[in-house]
Amino acid sequence: MTANELNAFEDEINAFVGREVCPPTPAKDDVNTAMIRQWTEIIGDTNPAYTNEAWAAKSTRGKSIAPPAMMYVWGQEGFAVTTGRPADAQADLVSLFNKHGYTGVLGTNVKQEYFKEVSPNDNVVMEMVIDNISERKTTGRGPGYFFETLSTFTNQHGEKIGTQRFKVLKFIPQEQPAAPAAEDTLQVPTRIASPRGHDNKWWWDACDAGKVLIQRCKSCQTLRHPPRPMCGECQSMEWDSIESTLDGEVLSHTELHHPKIPGYQYPLVCAVIRLGEGTNIVSNVVGCDPSAVHIGMQVKGKVEQVDEKTMLPQFYPASSGIRS
Amino acid sequence: MVANVKDKAVIVGIGNTKFSKESGVSELSLAVQAVKAAIDDAGLKPSDIDGMATFTMDTNDEIEVARALGVGELTFYGRSHYGGGAATSCLHQATMAVATGMAETVVVYRALNGRSGHRFSGGVAGDITTADAIHWGWYMPYGLLTPASWVAMFTERWMHNTGVTKDALFEVAHSTRVYGANNPAAFFYGRSFDRAEYDAARTIASPLQLFDCCQESDGGSAVIVTTPERARDLKQPGVSVRGVAQCAADNQEQMTSFYREEFAGIPEMERAAENVYAMSGLTVDDIDAAVIYDAFSPIVLWQLEAWGFCGNGESGDFVLDGALRTDGRLPTNTHGGQLSEAYIHGVNGIVEATRLVRGTSVNQPAKDVNHALVTSGVGIPTGGAILGKMN
Numbered sequence: 095m096t097a098n099e100l101n102a103f104e105d106e107i108n109a110f111v112g113r114e115v116c117p118p119t120p121a122k123d124d125v126n127t128a129m130i131r132q133w134t135e136i137i138g139d140t141n142p143a144y145t146n147e148a149w150a151a152k153s154t155r156g157k158s159i160a161p162p163a164m165m166y167v168w169g170q171e172g173f174a175v176t177t178g179r180p181a182d183a184q185a186d187l188v189s190l191f192n193k194h195g196y197t198g199v200l201g202t203n204v205k206q207e208y209f210k211e212v213s214p215n216d217n218v219v220m221e222m223v224i225d226n227i228s229e230r231k232t233t234g235r236g237p238g239y240f241f242e243t244l245s246t247f248t249n250q251h252g253e254k255i256g257t258q259r260f261k262v263l264k265f266i267p268q269e270q271p272a273a274p275a276a277e278d279t280l281q282v283p284t285r286i287a288s289p290r291g292h293d294n295k296w297w298w299d300a301c302d303a304g305k306v307l308i309q310r311c312k313s314c315q316t317l318r319h320p321p322r323p324m325c326g327e328c329q330s331m332e333w334d335s336i337e338s339t340l341d342g343e344v345l346s347h348t349e350l351h352h353p354k355i356p357g358y359q360y361p362l363v364c365a366v367i368r369l370g371e372g373t374n375i376v377s378n379v380v381g382c383d384p385s386a387v388h389i390g391m392q393v394k395g396k397v398e399q400v401d402e403k404t405m406l407p408q409f410y411p412a413s414s415g416i417r418s
Numbered sequence: 419m420v421a422n423v424k425d426k427a428v429i430v431g432i433g434n435t436k437f438s439k440e441s442g443v444s445e446l447s448l449a450v451q452a453v454k455a456a457i458d459d460a461g462l463k464p465s466d467i468d469g470m471a472t473f474t475m476d477t478n479d480e481i482e483v484a485r486a487l488g489v490g491e492l493t494f495y496g497r498s499h500y501g502g503g504a505a506t507s508c509l510h511q512a513t514m515a516v517a518t519g520m521a522e523t524v525v526v527y528r529a530l531n532g533r534s535g536h537r538f539s540g541g542v543a544g545d546i547t548t549a550d551a552i553h554w555g556w557y558m559p560y561g562l563l564t565p566a567s568w569v570a571m572f573t574e575r576w577m578h579n580t581g582v583t584k585d586a587l588f589e590v591a592h593s594t595r596v597y598g599a600n601n602p603a604a605f606f607y608g609r610s611f612d613r614a615e616y617d618a619a620r621t622i623a624s625p626l627q628l629f630d631c632c633q634e635s636d637g638g639s640a641v642i643v644t645t646p647e648r649a650r651d652l653k654q655p656g657v658s659v660r661g662v663a664q665c666a667a668d669n670q671e672q673m674t675s676f677y678r679e680e681f682a683g684i685p686e687m688e689r690a691a692e693n694v695y696a697m698s699g700l701t702v703d704d705i706d707a708a709v710i711y712d713a714f715s716p717i718v719l720w721q722l723e724a725w726g727f728c729g730n731g732e733s734g735d736f737v738l739d740g741a742l743r744t745d746g747r748l749p750t751n752t753h754g755g756q757l758s759e760a761y762i763h764g765v766n767g768i769v770e771a772t773r774l775v776r777g778t779s780v781n782q783p784a785k786d787v788n789h790a791l792v793t794s795g796v797g798i799p800t801g802g803a804i805l806g807k808m809n
Contacts, residue, residue: 286563288555298555319677320556326669345681346575349624350561355541364562366571366676374677378560384624389578406559 095194095359096380096408097398100230103194107227107239110190113183115222115243120250121168125160125216133164155211162208165247165256169220183224184243191264196238198265210255217250225259236283237402238265284403285357293323296335302405304397307335308373319373338375340395342367342409345374349384357401363387367395367409381410422697426517428649428656428808431460431642432769437603437760440534441636449478449529450486452638456525457487460642461653467642469494469521471511473504473528473763483527494521498664500672502713502795505764506803509792510662512643522645528765529638537634538565550672557674565713566631568673569797570623573716576682577625579731582719584625586734588616590715591629591757593742597781598754605633606758630715632756639765641772649808656808657775660789661698664801665690673797687724687793690801698804700789702726705804707774707783708748708791709767712755717796722748725791725802744783749774752781768792768803775805 095103123129127145134144142149143159150158160168188199212218225244230237245258266283290298297320300307309321313330324331347365354360363379365387377395379387392412400406410416433455435441435448457464464487470480471494480495494515498507505528512524532538541563542554557563562571577583592613598606611629619628649656667686669678678685695701702725710718719733727748728736742750753759753770760766771792773779793802 285561286558288559289551290555291552293549294552294555320553345676346571346578348562348567348570348574349621350564350567351621351623353539353541353564355561355563358561362561364557364560364567364571366575366681374681376557376560376562376674376676389575404559 096400098381099359104230107187107190110183110187110224110241111227113224115182115184115224116220118219118221118248119169121218121220122172123168125168125212125214125218127158127214129167130158130160130164130214133167134161137161155213157213159211159213160216162211162256163206165206165208165218166220166245166258168218169247184222187224187241188264191239195266196264198235198238198263198267200235200263200265202240202261202263204261205259206256208256210249210253212249212255218255219248219250221246232402233263233265235263236265236268238263283357284401285406286355287404294321297321300335301397301407304405306338306340306375306395306397306407308338308369308371309333309335317371317373319375336371338369338371338395340407340409341370341412342375342393342395344379344387344389344391344393346389347379347387349387365393365409367393375407377407377409379410380408381414381416386411423513423517423662424660424697424699425646425658425809427513427643427659428646429641429659429768429772429805430644430649430652430654430656431456431458431462431640432772433457433459433640434603434762434766434769435529435638437605437635437637437762438533439634439636441531442534445476445529445531445535445638446478446482446486448531448636448638449476449483449527449640452529452640453483453487453525453527456527456640456642459654462523462642464488465490466523467525468492469512469515469524471496471498471508471515471524471526473497473501473508474499475501475504475763476528476530478527478529492521494524500795500798500800502711502764503664503798503800505711505767505794506662506792506801507664507794508765509641509643509659509768509803510664510801513659513662516643516645522648524643525640526643526765526768527638527640528763530763531636532761533634533636535636539634540564553671553674562674564623565673566626567623569714569717570626571676572682572797573714574625576716576720579680579682580734582731582734586719586737587625587630587715588613589737590712590718590742591616593737593740594712594715594751594755595629595758596743597752598758601754601759601780604754604759605635606754626714626716629757632713632761633758635760635762637760637762637766639762639769641765641768646808655776657772657805658808660700660804660806661694661696662801662803663690663693663697664794664799665693666799670799672799675797684720684724684796684800687721687796687800687802691725694802694804700804704789705748705791706785706787706789707752708750709753709755709771709774709793710750710791711764711767711793711795711800712751712757713761713795715757718742718750721793721796725793744781749781749783752779752783764794771803771805775807
């Protein structure tokens, strides 16, 4: 993903902050002793304030209460979740992440706050919003974003009984199958890097630092790319380099459709570009519709971070006014 | 300067395995099956073989093939590099060995599980720092890492320069598949194919679509080369190597020679053609049929120009006149080519060119085939050969 694409993606996800996932919705069932009994049995909570009516009647409250941690239980859909439910903002956000390769999901933490107790025959009303989305983070599971929903619970009198914050990490799984897949949407972490040896490491190191260099023979000044240890014109092994301005012209191009290689974003256009300095370079043309790329097109390059690990020159239509 | 080895080596045996998408056997098994078939075709015994030539890409060591077959002693073994560019280079090696007496009877073989094993369409990758791996490193990070993508880059520019259209690519794809549909050994056997299916197929790397691309295949092919003296005593009519050459041209890369002043061309094949004609004393008019390396449809067009069947930029019109069809000027890829028989890296093409001269192709043209051309893959160091009836 280019920096521009990343910015566009982040604008899209950040537009979800503040959006309602569900409006204030009364639970289908009132707080009741049967669900309290089952929940506490499973949790192993034997507090008589929840399940011993006789004990609770004599307590300071004068009646039993629901465990506060059950707050989120009352608004659960029940069997309806298995038969599908209408899309909401959270589902839309999740599918947007999935579409861009952030297919991994991990619930990272839940934080509840309690303000008021409820008892059998009360009704719990829940509403939920997408509260915040983090910056892009590098995590052990892969690069991704944390998003947090905020649920607010009230009783039938409109009194706030508690809140719940639920944080989820959506990430690009780091361990992907190596084989190319037919899925149009498959995304994996990084592009295949060039191996670096004596003859090319300096070039890629400069690229990492944001520069595209062109090797120049110190003896006869001939420029050459890709780099080689000897000048084919005068056989000198002495060389230095100049930095390209990355002004170029497309000599040929192809849009790669199949197979989709893990780690690359599609649509993907490769081109042979003649640089203003006179040497040719293979790179990507980005920043326009693939069908707009043509032989003779003037382009302007810029070294960009295209994924977590990779810096590459990327070429834009010169008409877009981008600066390297 | 090119040494003259005209008619000093003769193809006397050919063999193919069954072609499939999943052989279920090792590549070594395919290799020895193909070589055995060629030995049987020639009427030889395994112990008659004393030389071997194959691809650097082939995984089957000569000594493994020799032991498995019971060949015994080898006095020549040579490998040729550059993928499909090695097809006729192996024949070149075998011819030189036989002509110089380094060996008397050399088998050329290539066997691969190209579909069920390593697939070329999977692309290149690597973290070793050989010069070759570093070369791929100028393309991998950008996603230009499959054979189709490299050929697409040349094709786009070549079509732009010449005005040749997809009509010509379709004619290559179609005429070849008409042959394949009639070849029981071909993947395409019994199938129909038309322009609508061609146009509707998915794009692989623009402008190449599915039917512009060859078949990923499991299989093996072999041919046996020996001296004219020996050939006269054998079962099959000899098919003589009139001329054979290989060439790597100036500023050559493997599939990515993008740094030439004008890169939409194959100067290495032009030079190889010149040398084959010089060696054989033949001209383009002497060639009656051809097997032209067809990993992708456009590369057939470029080679027609390189071998002088038409002028530069005229191959589109040449094929659209029906030249490649069975009654055309140059019946080509009569086995169905690698587009529709199988992709055995061009060695199945040497097998078919031999059949054309013998007169035994399943799609044998009605006219006499005195000379057949066979070529190697292009975009890489390449070459070709002219085969003719043994005198």
